[in-house]
Amino acid sequence: MKTKTVTNLFKKVSLVALAFLSFTTMAQEEVKEEEKKWFDNFSVNGSVDGYYRYNIGAPNKAEDFDADPTTDDTFIAPGTSFANQSGFSLGMANLILGYEGEKVGFVADLVFGPRGEDAVFLSDGSAQIVNQLYAYWNVSEKVKLTLGNFNTFLGYEVISPTGNFNYSTSYMFSYGPFSHTGLKADFALNDKWSAMLAVMNPTDYTESNPFDTYIIGAQLGYAADSGSAFLNFRYGNEGEPGEVGPTFQVDLTTGWDVSEEFYLGINTTYLSTEPQEDGDASGFYGVALYPQYKTSEKFTLGLRGEYFSVYNGGLTGVIGLDNELDGSVFAATLTGSYDIGNLTLKPELRLDSASEDSFLDNDRELTKSLSSFVLGAVYKF
CATH class of the missing domain: 2.40.160.10 (Porin)
Structure with missing residues (x-):
């Protein structure tokens, strides 16, 4: 009788421990998954x-x-x-930082070097390294608003190599617009x-x-x-x-x-x-x-x-x-x-x-x- 009682008690303790361990593991995985998704919203890319x-x-x-x-x-x-x-x-070093959320996000596109200077030729001071800088809002699945400085939508070629x-670039690209600021x-x-x-x-x-x-x-x-x-x-x-x-x-x-x-x-x-x-x-x-x-x-x-x-x-x-x-x-x-x-x-x-x-x-x-x-x-x- 004593052995049976101890065995039942051991089973109950084991089940409680197993449930607690499973809960803890699942919680940790959910935290990791949430942290991973949150971190994955950020991106860093570019070129040299x-x-x-x-x-x-x-x-x-x-x-x-x-x-x-x-x-x-x-x-x-x-x-x-x-x-x-x-x-x-030299061309340029291009560093693009971005955040892409479910509804909102931003892009900070920075350029360093002669190509970058030629691309932002009307900028002064610290903005001489800013190629693009904008935030956006996905109002719905069909509408997206963007406010800030973005590269032109015209033409076949772009600033980044x-x-x-x-x-080398074309004449049409060189004398069309490079970038715009607006909505x-x-x-x-x-x-x-x-x-x-x-x-x-x-x-x-x-x-x-x-x-x-x-x-x-x-x-x-x-x-x-x-x-x-x-x-x-x-x-x-x-x-x-x-x-x-x-x-x-x-x-x-x-x-x-x-x-x-x-x-x-x-x-x-x-x-x-x-x-x-x-x-x-x-x-x-x-x-x-x-x-x-x-x-x-x-x-x-x-x-x-x-x-x-x-x-x-x-x-x-x-x-x-x-x-x-x-x-x-x-x-x-x-x-x-x-x-x-x-x-x-x-x-x-x-x-x-x-x-x-x-x-x-x-x-x-x-x-x-x-x-x-x-x-x-x-x-x-």
Whole structure:
């Protein structure tokens, strides 16, 4: 009888201990799971890049033709953004911090280095390292509001080298907007169609609005498994109303997987600024094709063929213009992309051919064309 009582008592104690242990384990797992989910809402990523650039049949240092390398880069490099210094040069370090909650979140995108400085050229003080800085609110499953500084929604290419196939950039990207500060609303119309409306400061005035004028932006998007297309608009006064007229830009960006190995991207844009007095509008327009062929898991070969035209002096100091202030350029860029883990090497050959004299050759004579080689290295984390 005593043995049976002890055995029953032992069973009861064991069951209580087992229940307590199970409860404690489950509680600990729930705490760990909650902590893991909470921690996973934060993200840290970014990139580091640098490059080597060499002109073929043209000067590679400013003193060859008594120019100032800080102001006359268009003579020894294409008049596009980034990758325009000869020899071994720095790109930027990009650090992106983010929080993605169920309803709200933020992004703090910081840049350090020459590419970053060129990207935030209208910033002053500490904001010179801010590429993007915004908070967002998922109002519903179909509506998202974003307030702050965000990279432009127009165009095919972006500031970060990890988002572009070619290491050097196009003319359309370089003279379209880089970033905006304002309020935008994204709408998911259905599984494939989307829309966006925005009210923003004048383009690239990301810290403040010195003109008390605003830009209206809009986008209509379509996305499927094989690709996407976005029709973009912006309209408004980009400066003091008494000094410049309103600017209108329409831009189409699309890209499709034609097959498992072949991809084709297309970007076309048109920009027009109204005159203040009698006269014609001025601006630019262009089109670019981005065919890419994947030869293996690690290597892809791509071509960017771009035609870019300036009319009525819509841009100066980019390419040579005729007596009527018109000019155009065709730029062909052949790029290879080779992946080594998180590191991507991008060797590329580029030929810029303008309608008017725009570059210098080794004899210090003006010429219409410029050939160059660039080797970019991009590490993504």
